[in-house]
Each structure stands twice: as C-alpha cells, then as structure tokens.
Amino acid sequence: MSNKYAASEGGLMPLALTRQMFERETPVSLVSGIAQRNFYGSARDFCLDLGLDWFGIIRGEQKEVSRVAQIAGVDNSNLQRWTFRNVGKLRVRIGREMGTIRTVCRSIPRVCPACIRASVDQHGFSGAFLRADWQIVSIRTCDIHHVPLIRLPSRKHSQENYDIAAIIRERFDLITGHIDIHRQESSLETYLRTRLRGTPHAGFWPDCFTLPVVARAAESLGGRILYGTQVKFTHLSDDMLHAAGAKGFDILSGGADALKSCLDDLTRESSDSQKFHRRDYGMFLTWLSSSRAAPEMKLLKSVVRDHIIESFPIKSGAIVLGTVVKQPRLLSVTDAARELRMKPDQFLRFQMANGESVSTGAVERQGVRVDLLPALKDQIDDQITIKEAMRILNCSFDLVQKLADCRILPFHTRGGKARYISRRDAHELLRAVEDLPATRQHGNFLTAAQVRERIACKASEILTLFMQGELSPTYRDKRIKGINALLVDLEQVRSKITNRDPKFILFTEALGILRLRSAELHSLASMGYLRMTSRRDPDSGCMRKVIEAETLDRFRARFATLVMLAVELHRRSPHLRKDLEALGALPVCSGSDLPQFYERSKLPNLTLLFSRWSKTSASPA
Numbered sequence: 001m002s003n004k005y006a007a008s009e010g011g012l013m014p015l016a017l018t019r020q021m022f023e024r025e026t027p028v029s030l031v032s033g034i035a036q037r038n039f040y041g042s043a044r045d046f047c048l049d050l051g052l053d054w055f056g057i058i059r060g061e062q063k064e065v066s067r068v069a070q071i072a073g074v075d076n077s078n079l080q081r082w083t084f085r086n087v088g089k090l091r092v093r094i095g096r097e098m099g100t101i102r103t104v105c106r107s108i109p110r111v112c113p114a115c116i117r118a119s120v121d122q123h124g125f126s127g128a129f130l131r132a133d134w135q136i137v138s139i140r141t142c143d144i145h146h147v148p149l150i151r152l153p154s155r156k157h158s159q160e161n162y163d164i165a166a167i168i169r170e171r172f173d174l175i176t177g178h179i180d181i182h183r184q185e186s187s188l189e190t191y192l193r194t195r196l197r198g199t200p201h202a203g204f205w206p207d208c209f210t211l212p213v214v215a216r217a218a219e220s221l222g223g224r225i226l227y228g229t230q231v232k233f234t235h236l237s238d239d240m241l242h243a244a245g246a247k248g249f250d251i252l253s254g255g256a257d258a259l260k261s262c263l264d265d266l267t268r269e270s271s272d273s274q275k276f277h278r279r280d281y282g283m284f285l286t287w288l289s290s291s292r293a294a295p296e297m298k299l300l301k302s303v304v305r306d307h308i309i310e311s312f313p314i315k316s317g318a319i320v321l322g323t324v325v326k327q328p329r330l331l332s333v334t335d336a337a338r339e340l341r342m343k344p345d346q347f348l349r350f351q352m353a354n355g356e357s358v359s360t361g362a363v364e365r366q367g368v369r370v371d372l373l374p375a376l377k378d379q380i381d382d383q384i385t386i387k388e389a390m391r392i393l394n395c396s397f398d399l400v401q402k403l404a405d406c407r408i409l410p411f412h413t414r415g416g417k418a419r420y421i422s423r424r425d426a427h428e429l430l431r432a433v434e435d436l437p438a439t440r441q442h443g444n445f446l447t448a449a450q451v452r453e454r455i456a457c458k459a460s461e462i463l464t465l466f467m468q469g470e471l472s473p474t475y476r477d478k479r480i481k482g483i484n485a486l487l488v489d490l491e492q493v494r495s496k497i498t499n500r501d502p503k504f505i506l507f508t509e510a511l512g513i514l515r516l517r518s519a520e521l522h523s524l525a526s527m528g529y530l531r532m533t534s535r536r537d538p539d540s541g542c543m544r545k546v547i548e549a550e551t552l553d554r555f556r557a558r559f560a561t562l563v564m565l566a567v568e569l570h571r572r573s574p575h576l577r578k579d580l581e582a583l584g585a586l587p588v589c590s591g592s593d594l595p596q597f598y599e600r601s602k603l604p605n606l607t608l609l610f611s612r613w614s615k616t617s618a619s620p621a
Contacts (some may be wrong), residue, residue: 012050014073020118021074022129024196027057027065027083028106029130032165037126037555039113043163057161060085060092080131094132095198098296103212105137107158107165110149112142113178116168128168133371138215139189140242147180150236167196183239186246187253188218203371205255210296214252215245216287217300221259224266232283256303263307277308288321308380313367313553330367337374340416350380350414382421383412392426394482402460403429408467432467433486438478444490453512455494462488465496504535505552507545513552515563516608520595521547529555529591559588560603562596569606580604 017037018163021030025069028043035046047054047177050071056064069076071155084092084099084106092099092106111487119127133139140149143360152171154161168175192203192211194201200205205516206214222244223231236244267280278285308314313332320427331339337347350361368376371429371529384392387408387599389400400421403409409426411419431481441447465471466486475487505513508528511521531548566573580586583604 012067012070015071018072019123019126021072021079022131024082024131024133025129026132026135027060027068027079028162030074030079031057031068032163033126033129034072035163036124036128036165036169042160042166044159055159057218058159084132084135094196097195097278098212099136100212103137104135106135107161108154109152109161109164110134111152111168111175112145112147113150113163113175114145114147114180115142117173120168120172125169125172128165130164133193135195136196136211136215138219138241138245139192140238141183141185141189143185143189143193145180145289146182146184148183148242150175182336183242186242187397188215188249189246189248191311204248204253206252208299213296213300214249217284218248218252219245220248220284220287221262222246222466225251225262225283229279229282232286243506250340259303260307263304264311266531267311277312309419311367327370329370331370331373332367335370336373336376340376342380346416349416380414382423384423384426385412386419386421388423389421389426392423393430395484399459402458403463406460406464408460408464429463429483433476433483436474436476436486439475439487440479441477441487441488441502443494445487446490447477447480447484448486448488449484451488451490451493455488455497455509455512457493457509461497462486462493470496503549504546505532505549507532507547510547510552513556515561519593523589523594524555525596529559558600559597560600562587562598563608565598 015034021615030048031052032043035043036609038046040046040049046052047057052067052071053061053064055186057068062080062083062085062295065080065083066076069079070078071568081095082576084094084104090101092101093106094104109130111130116128133143134149141147142149144383152167152174155167185359191206192215193213195207195211195214204339209217219241220233223233223236223241225247226244227236230514233241251258263281267277285304288297301321305323305400308320309325310321310329313330313335314320314325314328316325316328331345331346332453337344339346342350369575386400388396393400400409404411404421409421409431412422413419439445446454448462451457451462452459462471463483465488466474466488471488473489474507477485477487507521511518514521514524516524521530522532524530525547529551531551533546533548534543535546536543562573562577565571566576566613569576571579580598580603586604587598589595589597
C-alpha cells in the first residue's frame with residue numbers, strides 16, 4: 001500500500017481525501033481527522049495502511065511528523081511547531097517550551113464543545129480536532145468562545161485516547177448535550193498561550209521559569225490565598241483552580257518583590273504559632289518542597305527561601321527548601337533574650353517601649369534580626385541607673401529625676417518597672433558644661449542653686465534653658481565639679497521665666513524671698529500680712545499656691561525676717577537674734593511656731609551688727 005503513495009524521491013504524495021489543519025492543531029489530531037475522512041475506524045489502522053508509525057507520531061518524532069505533513073498537504077514547519085515531543089519518560093517539549101506529565105495531559109482528551117460543534121457541523125467528524133493548548137492542564141477555558149473545556153471519557157487503553165476524532169464521534173452526544181457556561185479566559189491562560197506561540201516578554205519575571213513552574217506556582221499560590229492553609233490540590237475543582245491560577249499569576253507578574261509582599265501578608269494573617277512558614281504558606285510551600293522540577297525552580301525557590309530566612313527565626317542547621325541554613329538572619333525572641341541576658345517577656349516589653357516593631361503572633365514565632373543584635377546590646381549597655389548618673393553628673397538624686405521630667409535626661413526601661421538613664425545623654429550634658437570657659441563667680445553670674453534661691457526657679461529649668469541655647473554667655477565655676485559648676489546670669493534667667501503673672505508670686509518663691517518655712521509663711525498669711533490664693537500655673541498647668549506681689553512688696557518694705565537680716569549682715573541667725581534682743585529690738589510676734597520678723601523702722605543702726613555686738617563696747621563711757 002505504501003508503494004502506491006511513494007514518490008520518485010522517496011517521499012509521500014498528498015492523499016486525495018484530506019482536510020485542512022486547524023489553528024494550533026497537533027499532528028496526532030490531524031492524523032486522526034484524516035483517518036475519519038478516509039473512512040477508517042481508527043487512526044492506528046490508517047497509519048498501518050500508509051506505512052506511518054502511529055506511536056512515532058505520538059512521540060513527536062520529527063521524521064514521522066514530516067511524513068504526516070506530506071500526506072496531509074500542510075505546511076511542515078507549522079505542523080512541527082505544534083508537535084509535542086517526548087524528551088524523556090516524564091517530559092515533553094513543544095516549540096521552545098518544556099512540559100511535564102503533570103502539566104501536559106495528552107492521554108485524557110479535553111475539548112471546547114463550541115469549537116467541536118462548529119467544526120463537525122461544517123466538516124463532519126473528520127473536522128473533529130484537538131488544539132495543542134487544550135492539552136496544557138492549567139488551560140481550562142477556550143480563548144475563542146470563552147467557555148470551559150470539557151473532559152471526554154477515556155478509553156481502556158491510554159494510547160487509544162490520542163485518536164481524538166474517533167472519540168468525539170463515539171461521544172458526540174455529550175458534546176451536543178452540553179450546556180455552555182460563559183467564563184472569561186484567565187490571565188494565566190492568556191500568558192500560557194502567549195508562551196506557546198513563542199511571543200517574548202522583555203523583562204517579564206515569569207519568563208524566567210518553564211511553563212510547568214509558572215502554572216503550578218500560580219495555582220498553588222492562588223489556592224493558598226483564596227482557600228486557606230489546609231487546602232490541597234486534590235480539594236480544588238476546575239473552577240477553583242481557574243480562579244486560583246488567575247490570582248497567583250497576577251502576583252507573580254509583579255516580580256519577586258510582589259511575591260515577597262504577598263508572603264508577608266500571608267504571614268500576618270496566620271495565627272498558628274507552631275508550624276511557622278509551613279503553615280503560613282500552605283499548598284504553595286508544599287508544592288515547592290515536593291516538586292521534582294528542581295533545576296527549573298531554582299530561582300523561585302531561592303526567592304522564597306531567602307524570604308523565609310529573613311522573616312522567620314530559623315535555627316542554624318535547619319533545612320529550608322532543600323538547603324541547609326548556616327547563618328540565620330532572624331533569632332527567636334527566646335534566643336535573642338538569652339543573648340541579651342533578659343527574659344523573653346521582658347525583652348518584648350523592652351522592644352515595644354523603644355518603638356521597635358516585632359512580628360505578630362505568639363512569642364515562638366517572633367524574631368529579631370541578627371544584624372540588629374549588636375545595636376540592641378549597645379543600647380542596653382548604654383542604660384545606667386539614676387545613682388550611676390548621679391556619680392557622672394555629680395548632682396543630687398532629685399535633680400536627675402527632674403532633668404528626666406524635663407526630657408533632658410529621659411527615662412528608659414528594659415521592659416520592667418525599673419527606670420534607667422542613657423549614659424550617652426548624661427555625658428553629653430556633662431560635656432556641655434565642662435566645655436564652657438572656666439572662671440570664678442562674679443557679678444550676676446551664679447550657680448543654678450544660687451539662682452534658685454533668689455528667684456525660686458528650679459535648677460532643672462535653668463539647665464533646660466542652657467541646653468536649649470537660650471542662656472548666653474555662660475561659664476563654668478572651676479572650683480566645682482559636675483553640672484553644678486554651671487554659671488548663668490541671674491537677670492537673664494529671670495527674664496526668660498516670663499510666663500507667670502507678675503501680680504502673683506509662687507508660694508515656693510515667696511519662701512525663698514522671705515527666708516521662711518512653709519508653716520511660717522502660712523502664719524503670716526493667716527495674720528493678714530500677706531494675701532494668699534490658688535491659681536493655675538501656666539508652666540505646669542497645675543493649681544498652685546501664690547502670694548499677691550503687692551502684699552509681698554509692702555511686707556518687705558515694712559518688715560524683715562530674721563534670716564533675711566542674717567543674710568544681709570553675713571551673720572548667723574541665733575547670734576543675730578541675741579544681739580537684737582540686747583539692743584532692745586524685739587520681733588513683732590513672739591512664739592516658737594510664729595515667724596521671727598522685725599519692723600524695719602524700730603531696728604537699731606545695722607552697722608553695729610556687722611560684727612558680733614558686746615555690751616562693753618556699746619555701754620556709754
């Protein structure tokens with residue numbers, strides 16, 4: 001029979017009864033249709049009569065496909081273009097693309113019912129055909145009619161399932177009775193068909209992978225996003241896989257950064273604290289871990305592996321996607337706390353108190369970047385107790401606390417109730433004072449303690465003005481160590497504290513002016529010498545006791561307290577009181593609980609009191 005079709009050059013002449021090649025039709029489908037055109041019961045019998053190797057055509061042997069093109073009278077290059085070639089037990093190639101038995105299903109016929117009905121109506125059953133893209137598992141929709149592909153019943157022997165025209169003839173009632181449902185082609189299906197046509201995409205990340213990797217990656221990632229962590233491929237219907245493929249491919253199209261961002265979102269939404277990334281990434285990681293396409297998946301695995309190592313506290317020696325982790329990039333909270341000699345809960349509070357972000361979930365799944373650990377150690381080592389700050393600054397405990405309240409030396413914590421001062425902040429404050437020109441007290445330049453006595457302001461307020469650069473010039477008393485050596489202009493400080501109403505003097509400031517104790521000042525107010533009230537302090541916002549400035553000025557003009565006189569005369573108060581009594585000057589009020597003050601008009605000549613007075617020197621000759 002084969003000699004009947006032999007040409008002089010050893011080729012085959014076109015058959016009299018043949019048919020056209022449909023768009024993207026495979027050689028196997030073409031032979032099956034021509035067999036029906038020539039009234040053969042099967043394509044295998046047809047090949048036997050013509051001397052063709054049916055199994056060679058199925059395997060995609062170039063020589064046999066060329067002979068089919070000659071018999072059918074079609075373009076050989078176009079037919080070769082849509083040929084699936086076996087390149088191993090588990091792999092096939094079509095054009096420049098590689099597929100596997102899991103992603104290319106040739107022995108289970110799937111067709112578009114609308115395409116088949118239209119072709120059979122026009123050409124009869126010889127017009128039944130199979131497009132190459134229909135055999136890609138992840139392509140589930142016809143790009144022409146926008147309907148889902150249907151799966152036809154398989155025959156007992158898998159090789160008989162390649163005779164697509166005979167199967168359609170046998171099961172045509174299923175196609176005619178099928179109700180088409182409109183479904184738009186997904187972005188993944190569009191991309192796969194574009195790859196099969198050989199259309200390049202410059203700089204498109206999915207082009208770095210083979211078709212099986214793109215298809216399975218998109219479907220597994222989309223399945224995890226849409227259907228949760230517990231779902232498996234076997235649980236998903238065709239419609240669910242269609243939606244999953246579109247969802248996953250939209251993410252893969254954005255490149256590695258979009259994939260990492262998606263994995264971050266999956267991590268944040270997970271609440272399981274034990275399984276880590278295995279639970280978070282679900283079927284996507286399961287597929288990556290179990291897939292046999294290791295060489296083709298190297299880049300994808302590398303991206304996901306790096307993200308896992310950066311996002312989860314993986315211990316050294318653990319295996320992630322086939323690679324041993326030698327240097328973890330993230331430590332668990334427990335391990336990081338151990339490195340810093342802290343408890344895990346304390347370390348978490350320390351992180352949150354310092355505004356550091358920690359991953360969500362239970363303690364077991366939180367982590368700390370390894371490269372940040374030295375900075376955390378330095379931060380903890382920088383924290384000192386208040387007593388240590390006192391030794392550095394050579395000041396009182398109370399002053400350190402007030403400086404902390406003013407945010408000059410802000411408090412820090414290590415996740416507990418204990419408060420610490422930054423060593424760096426303390427040395428910065430000390431250095432600011434020590435760098436000033438050294439001198440002695442002169443004129444109005446006084447220490448903060450002396451200024452506080454005169455205008456009743458706080459030493460912390462003076463240091464705050466100094467650190468803010470509002471006091472100039474300033475000096476340092478070379479006889480004093482620490483921040484207490486600061487010398488400032490009394491009048492300049494007085495002018496800076498102008499928020500308070502000049503009609504009122506703070507109760508504490510009046511104590512300093514009159515040199516009285518709190519109970520004594522209360523006694524003066526109760527006796528009517530001073531008028532006292534409460535007003536809201538504009539600096540602190542709190543209600544504070546104040547003395548009317550007018551009544552204070554009248555009191556100072558008419559009276560002088562014992563301590564005021566002692567300061568003016570550079571005398572000790574007990575000695576001065578005895579001298580005044582010897583001169584006949586008695587206090588206005590007598591009593592141990594009453595303030596000791598004198599009426600100025602009844603005081604003797606004060607020049608007699610600059611040195612200790614004696615009766616012998618004062619008695620007349």
